[in-house]
Amino acid sequence: MIKRILTLLFVIVLSNFITVLYAQNKIADTLQGKGLDEVVITATKTIRKIKDVPAPVTVIKGSEIQKMGSTRLSDVLAELTGMQLVQNTVGYPGIQMQGLSSEYVLILIDGEPVIGRIFNVIDLRRITVNNIDRIEIIKGPSSSLFGSEALGGVINIITKNGKTEKVHGTARGVYQKYDVFDLSVDAGEQKKKVGWYVYAGRQSGNGYYTKENKDSISKSVPPYAAYTVNGKISYQLNEKQKLAFSGKFYNENMSDQVLVQDVNGVNRLATQSQQHQDYSFTPSYSYDISDRQKLQIHNYTTVFNNDLTIRYQDNHALFSESNFRQFLNRTELQYDWRVGTAHMLTVGAGDAIATVRATNYVDGNIFNQLFVYGQDQFPLLKNVHVIAGFRFDHHNQYKDRFSPKLAVEWKLNRQLTVYGNIASGYKAPAFDQLLLNFTNPVVGYTVLGANVAEEKLKEMQAQGLIQAVLIEPGDHVLKAESSFSLNAGAKYNPLPGAYFSLNVFYNNINNLIDLEPIAIKTNGNNVYTYFNHNKVFTGGVEFQADYTIVPGLQVSAGYQYLQAKDRDVLDQIKKGLIYYRDPETQTDHKVTTAMYGGLYNRSKHSGNIKIEYSNLPNHFDVSLRCIYRGRYGSGMDVNGDLILDDDREYVPGYALLNLTIRKKINSFTLEAGCNNLTGVINKFDASVIPYNWFLGATFRF
Amino acid sequence: MNMKRFFSFALIAFFSTGLITGCTKNTETPQPVSPEVQSKIDLNASTQTCYFNLTTGEVVDPADSATTKWDVAFNGVNQNMYMTSNPMGGSAQVVASSFEEMTEAPASGYQPGDEAFLDYTTWAVYTGSTTQPYHAVLPKAGTTIALKTPDGKYAKIQVLSFYQGNPDTNSPEFIDLATRPPYGYYAIKYAIQQDGSRVF
Numbered sequence: 087m088i089k090r091i092l093t094l095l096f097v098i099v100l101s102n103f104i105t106v107l108y109a110q111n112k113i114a115d116t117l118q119g120k121g122l123d124e125v126v127i128t129a130t131k132t133i134r135k136i137k138d139v140p141a142p143v144t145v146i147k148g149s150e151i152q153k154m155g156s157t158r159l160s161d162v163l164a165e166l167t168g169m170q171l172v173q174n175t176v177g178y179p180g181i182q183m184q185g186l187s188s189e190y191v192l193i194l195i196d197g198e199p200v201i202g203r204i205f206n207v208i209d210l211r212r213i214t215v216n217n218i219d220r221i222e223i224i225k226g227p228s229s230s231l232f233g234s235e236a237l238g239g240v241i242n243i244i245t246k247n248g249k250t251e252k253v254h255g256t257a258r259g260v261y262q263k264y265d266v267f268d269l270s271v272d273a274g275e276q277k278k279k280v281g282w283y284v285y286a287g288r289q290s291g292n293g294y295y296t297k298e299n300k301d302s303i304s305k306s307v308p309p310y311a312a313y314t315v316n317g318k319i320s321y322q323l324n325e326k327q328k329l330a331f332s333g334k335f336y337n338e339n340m341s342d343q344v345l346v347q348d349v350n351g352v353n354r355l356a357t358q359s360q361q362h363q364d365y366s367f368t369p370s371y372s373y374d375i376s377d378r379q380k381l382q383i384h385n386y387t388t389v390f391n392n393d394l395t396i397r398y399q400d401n402h403a404l405f406s407e408s409n410f411r412q413f414l415n416r417t418e419l420q421y422d423w424r425v426g427t428a429h430m431l432t433v434g435a436g437d438a439i440a441t442v443r444a445t446n447y448v449d450g451n452i453f454n455q456l457f458v459y460g461q462d463q464f465p466l467l468k469n470v471h472v473i474a475g476f477r478f479d480h481h482n483q484y485k486d487r488f489s490p491k492l493a494v495e496w497k498l499n500r501q502l503t504v505y506g507n508i509a510s511g512y513k514a515p516a517f518d519q520l521l522l523n524f525t526n527p528v529v530g531y532t533v534l535g536a537n538v539a540e541e542k543l544k545e546m547q548a549q550g551l552i553q554a555v556l557i558e559p560g561d562h563v564l565k566a567e568s569s570f571s572l573n574a575g576a577k578y579n580p581l582p583g584a585y586f587s588l589n590v591f592y593n594n595i596n597n598l599i600d601l602e603p604i605a606i607k608t609n610g611n612n613v614y615t616y617f618n619h620n621k622v623f624t625g626g627v628e629f630q631a632d633y634t635i636v637p638g639l640q641v642s643a644g645y646q647y648l649q650a651k652d653r654d655v656l657d658q659i660k661k662g663l664i665y666y667r668d669p670e671t672q673t674d675h676k677v678t679t680a681m682y683g684g685l686y687n688r689s690k691h692s693g694n695i696k697i698e699y700s701n702l703p704n705h706f707d708v709s710l711r712c713i714y715r716g717r718y719g720s721g722m723d724v725n726g727d728l729i730l731d732d733d734r735e736y737v738p739g740y741a742l743l744n745l746t747i748r749k750k751i752n753s754f755t756l757e758a759g760c761n762n763l764t765g766v767i768n769k770f771d772a773s774v775i776p777y778n779w780f781l782g783a784t785f786r787f
Numbered sequence: 788m789n790m791k792r793f794f795s796f797a798l799i800a801f802f803s804t805g806l807i808t809g810c811t812k813n814t815e816t817p818q819p820v821s822p823e824v825q826s827k828i829d830l831n832a833s834t835q836t837c838y839f840n841l842t843t844g845e846v847v848d849p850a851d852s853a854t855t856k857w858d859v860a861f862n863g864v865n866q867n868m869y870m871t872s873n874p875m876g877g878s879a880q881v882v883a884s885s886f887e888e889m890t891e892a893p894a895s896g897y898q899p900g901d902e903a904f905l906d907y908t909t910w911a912v913y914t915g916s917t918t919q920p921y922h923a924v925l926p927k928a929g930t931t932i933a934l935k936t937p938d939g940k941y942a943k944i945q946v947l948s949f950y951q952g953n954p955d956t957n958s959p960e961f962i963d964l965a966t967r968p969p970y971g972y973y974a975i976k977y978a979i980q981q982d983g984s985r986v987f
Contacts, residue, residue: 175921345965353965530866531913554905606905609867665885665929669957672947672976674885674929722919724957726928728912734957 128194128222128242130463130473131231131432132422137577140473140495140505142225142589142628148246151215153698153709155746155759155780157260157268157289159221159243160210160773165713165744167644167694168225168628171210171773172687177307179773180207184225184591185624185650185688186238190513190569192228194242196332199235201414202364202390203516212336212362214314216258216270217285219246225628226573226591227511230475230491233457237511237569237593245332247318248274248281253787260757260782263775264307265292268782284317293342298769303355306772308342312362326374331367338362346396346405355399363391378424385417408445412517415439430463432475442517446524448538454482469497479512483520483537485565487512506574512566519564519599519616531611533601536564539615543605546613557604565618569595583634592625621653622685638700645693651684655729667726683719683730689739691716705750714741720770740766742774755784819986821890826976828953832863833971841934841942841979855937858979863949863971868911868924870946871901876937879903881910884931886945886976892933892985903932910946920962924949924970942979943987949973 129139136143144166156162160179164171170182180188189206192199193213200208221243228236248254255273262268270287293309295302313336320330340360345353370384390412396405418436425431440453461475473493480486493507521535523542534542539559546552575589598620603612626648634640658664659682665674693714700707716739719730730736746759758781765776825844830837838847838857847857855875862869872879878897881904882889897903904910910930914923926946934942947953950967953974960966978987 556906603906603908609865611867612906612908663883663929667926667928669955672945673887674931674945676885676929720919722957723914726912726925726956728914728918 126222126224127244128197128240129224129228130461131420131434132430132463137503137579138471138495139224140471140493140507141573142575142587142591144223144225144630146221146223148219151218151221152755152784153707153746153748154711154744155260155709155748155757155782156215157262158211159213159215159218161761162215162221163210163241165694165696165711166223167630168646168692169223170687170689170692170715171771173771173773174205174207176205177772178204178207178209179211181210181241182687183223183238184593184628185626185648185685186593186595187687189516190235190237190511190567190595192232192235192240194232194240195334196245196368197242198366198368198384198386198388198416199232199414200364201388201412202362202392204392204410206516209362212312212338212364213243214268214270214287214289216268216287217245217272217314217316219244225589226507227489227491227509227569227571227593229487229489229511230477230509231459231461233455233477233479233487233489234512234514234566237513237567237571237595245316245318246272246274246283246285247320248276248283251275251277256784256786258782258784260780262291262780263778264294266290266780273787279322281320282318285315287314288312289314294772294775296769296772297767299772303345304342304358308340308358308360310338310340312336312338328372330370330372332370333365333367335365336363343399344396346398348398348405356396356405357399358394358396360395361391361393363389365389380422382420383417385415387413387415389413410444411442413441428464432459432461432463434459442521444517447517447521448523448535448542451483451521451537456480466494471495471497473507481514484515485563487566487568501580502576502578504574504576506572509571509573511569511571513568514566515564515599515616530607530609532607532613534559534604534613534615536562536616539604543613546605546607551607551609552613553606553608555605557602559604559615562617564599564616565597567595567597567599567618569593583640585630585632587630589628590626591628592623594621594623596621598622619654622651623653624648624650624685624688638702640696640698642696642698643694645691648688648690648692649684650688651682652729655682664727664729666731669725677727677729677731681731683736686719686721686730689716689718691739707748709744709746711744712741713744715739722770737768737770740768740774742766753786755786757782757784819980819982819984821987822978822980824886824976824978826947826974828948828972828974829951830861830973830975831971832861832973833951833969834864836860836862836864837973841936841944841977842940842981858936858942859934859944861973863973866924866970868907868913868949869901870904870910870932872899872903872934873937874900876939877935879932879934882931882933883929885929886931886943889931889933889943890987892941892943892980892987894985897933897935911949920956920967922964923956923961923967925956936979940979940981940983941985941987942977944975944977947974947976 124136124145125133126136126143126145127133129141129143151162160171163169163181171179172182173179181191183191193208223241225239228240253275257271260268268289272285274283290311293305293307296306299306316334318332322328342358344356344358346356348354366388368386373381392410394408398405416438420434423431435458438455457479459477463473466472476490478488489510489512491509495505497503520537522533525532571593573589573591578586597618599616599618600620601614602617604615605613628646630644632642659677659679662676664677666677667674696711698709717736719735720737722735724732724734743763744761745763748755748757761778762776767776768774838852838860840847841858857873860871878899880896910927912925912927932944949970951969951972954961954968
C-alpha cells in the first residue's frame, strides 16, 4: 500500500516536473520562433523531437500561418524552402518536393491520406488552413510507414483540438482581391473526459482573367464557392483508453463559360459547372496498455466526387457530362512497445478497400490492399541512433511492394547532429493507368488502362477497328513506380534562437509509367496502353537558416539547388537520336547533353528570405517574405523535340514580395497585407496574382 | 624512334595522296550531282488524299491514284496522320537523321506502299495535353523519309508542317486552338535524285 502511494506520489511529482519543463520549453519556443525541441509525429509515427529525427523535417505552427495571413494550404506551402507549387493542365496547384511532382507527395490530414486526384493533383486550395494546428513536412521517402505516394515526401496536416476546459474559439473574416471572401468560425473545449472541436468555413471568389487572357472566353481562374465543415469528439473511457471520432465535409462549386464545338462543327458558348465533394469519417481507439506499450486502431472512410457538366448557353441542352467517384475504407492497427531501455518498436497492419467509378473507366473493379509495417528505433552506440523499418504492401491490381528504410543519426555534441538515410518509396499505378477506356472524340486515338487492355483490344479487333497489333498486351501487370533515395544532412543549433540545417538529397525513380502504342486502328490512329519504362532522377541540396536577432525579430533564409532529369532522354541524346528543329530555318540539328534542361517545372535555384517582427508591448507583428523561383521549363516546346532545350522554353525567374501586418486590440486581431507587392506576372501560372491585397479580422472567445 | 615513325607516316601520307589524286584524275565517270532541295507547302489533304509527283513538283489528279504518275501521297482527313509511297512499285522508310545529314539514301530497308508509315509515332508527334502547344500534330524532328519512286529513283522528304500555311507553331495564333490554322495541309521539303544513284 505504502509502495503504491509512493509510486503515485512519484508519478504526480514527475508529471508536475514535466509540466514545468513543458512550460519552460514553451517560453523558449516563443523566443526562438522555431525550435529543435518541437515534436513531430509523422517521421516515425511516434512522438519525437525534430532534432532526433534523422531526416529533413519542417514544422509550420498555426501561429506562423496566422502571421502570413493565409487562408488556403497552397499559399502556405508556396513560401517554404524546396517546395514549388505547380499547376496541372486544369490549373490545380500541386506541390513539388525535392524535384518530384505532386503525384509523388503524400498529403495526410490527421494521419489519413487525402484522396481525389484530378490530373494527378490534389487541389491544395481545397484545404483550408483556418482549422490547422500545425503542418508537419517530412522530405524524402516515407513509404516504409505510409505506403504509396510517399516518395518525395509527406505533408501531414494536424487539425486543431479543444485545448482548455472553457469553451474557446475564433471567428475570422478575410476579404481579398477579386472578391475572394473567406469566413470561418471554430470552437472547442477539453474537459477531463470529453473533448470536442468544430469548424465551419466558407470561401468564395469571383474568379479572374489574367492580363494575358483578358479577352478570353473562359476566366483564368473560374468563380467558385467552397464550404468546409469538420468536427472532432474524444472521450476518455478511463485513464488508459480513449475513443475518438472525427468527420469532415467539403463541397465546392465552380462555374465558367467555355466555347465548344457542336456536332455540326459550329462553335457555341456553353456553361461549364463543376462540383467537388469529399467527406470522411474516422473513428479511432487508443489504449495505453502500460507506460511501455500503446495500441491504436483507426478506421477511415472517405469519398471523393467530381462532376463536370457542360451545357449550351442558348438552349441549355447538354453538351457533355462526366464524373469521377472514388471511395476508400482503410483500417489500421498500430502497436508501440518500448523494449528494455534501448528499443522502441512499432508494428502495424491494416487493409484498404478502394473503388472507383468514372466516365471512361471500366467499371466494377475493387482495389484490395493489405499491409504490414515494422520499425525499430534503438541506440547503436552512445551518441549514434538507428531507425530501421520496412513496409510490405500486397495489392490485387498491381505487383506487391516491399519498402525498406534505414536511418542513422549521430549526435556529435549538444549543438550538432548529422544524419543519413537510405529508403525506398513507391507510387501505386493511378486508377486511369489501370482502368481507362477512352477514345478521343476529335482525334480518334484510344487509351486503355493496363488491366483492361487485353480484353478491350480483343473487343476492338472483333469489331474490325484494328488494322495491326504492334505489341500484344497479354496479361502484363503494371508495377508500382519505385524510388531509391538518399538523404544526408546536418542540424546545427549553436545558440538559442539560431538554427541551421543542410540536406543533400538524391532520388532515383524507376518504372515510371508512360503510354506506348500497342495497335494501329483502321482510322490510322493508335491504341495506347501503359507500360513501366522511364527512369528519372532528382538531386540537390537544401539549406535553411533561422536566426532570432533579438526577441521578437527573426530572420530566416532558405535555398534549394536542384537537378532533375530523364535518364532515357539523356541516353538517347548521348546516342545522337534526339534532334530539334530550328523554327526559323526548319532544319534539324542534334541536341547535346549540355542543351538538355531536364524535366519541366523544375527551378535549378530557388529560395526565400523572411523577416518576422513581433512587438509584444504594442501587440502588433509584421511579416515580410521574399520568395524566389529561378527560371524553369514552362512545358512549352518551341522546336519539335518535346524536351526542354531552348531558352524560349523557360519561364524567367522571379521574386515575389509578400507583406502581412497584424494588430491585436483586446479580443480582436486585425490583419492587412499584400502578396506580390511588385506586381510580378507569370503568364504560365495564373495563381501568381499581382498586388494580391487582403484585409481581415479575427475575434477570439 | 619518334623520327622514324614520323618518316614512315609522312611516306604513307605522301603515297596515299598521290594515289588519290592519281585516281581521281584518271576516272572518266562524273561524280553524281546533289539534287536541288525543293519545298512545297499547302498540299491540301484535309478533305481527300493528296497525290504528289516529286519530279514535276505537281499535285496529281486523284483520278490517277491507281497509276504510277505519283510518288508520295498524304492524308489529313479527320486529324489523320497518313503517308504512303506508291504501292505500284514504290517503297519507303523512316530514317533517324536530319534532312541535311542524309547525304545518301540507305541501300536497303525499304517497305512497300504505306507500311513504313503505319505507326505515325515514328515520324510525327501528337503533343496531347502535357506539352504546349496542346493537341497539336508536329513532324518529329530528326526523322527523314527515304523514298523509292515507282521508276526506281531515290528521294528524301522532310515533313515541315501539317497545318495550312506552314505556320509558326510557337505563335500565339497557333497555340490558341480557336485561331489555329486548319489541319491536313502538308508542307514538305524534298530532294529527288534523277540519275538513279542514292546520293543527295
